[in-house]
Amino acid sequence: MGAGGDPAEGGIIEVPNPSAAMAKKSGKPLAELQRGHEVYMLQCGQCHRYKLPQDLDIDEWQTAVPKMIGHAGLERVDEKAVLGYVVAVKMERGEE
Numbered sequence: 001m002g003a004g005g006d007p008a009e010g011g012i013i014e015v016p017n018p019s020a021a022m023a024k025k026s027g028k029p030l031a032e033l034q035r036g037h038e039v040y041m042l043q044c045g046q047c048h049r050y051k052l053p054q055d056l057d058i059d060e061w062q063t064a065v066p067k068m069i070g071h072a073g074l075e076r077v078d079e080k081a082v083l084g085y086v087v088a089v090k091m092e093r094g095e096e
């Protein structure tokens, strides 16, 4: 599926822009998902290729994101936003 390829290419479809429908389904504010998406795009491909929402289960994301926030030197509010975003993408795809 191109997930192992150039993140700039595969990235758009695999990590979609948050939508109102996504926000509604996940129960998160759209602004929080947008922040999560932004932080994800800026930070999460720096040390390794992007880990896509589909690559991990929700409980694995819940373990991984706090560690990564520490690695990246980000704040709690970003942890919440990134986690909310990847979970929202999975929920919208029926992967929860």
Ligand code: HEC
Pocket (backbone or CB within 6 Å): 039, 040, 043, 044, 045, 046, 047, 048, 051, 056, 064, 065, 067, 068, 069, 071, 072, 082
């Ligand atoms: C400063 C470097 C760095 C940044 C920035 C970073 N990571 Fe990581 N990531 C790592 C390292 C190192 C590992 C190897 C496992 C570990 O350290 O726990 C890893 C592993 C992972 C894993 C696999 C964890 C597992 O349990 O299999 C995921 C998922 C992940 N990163 C997601 C992210 C996300 C999402 C972000 C953005 C918030 C991010 N990473 C930003 C360094 C980084």
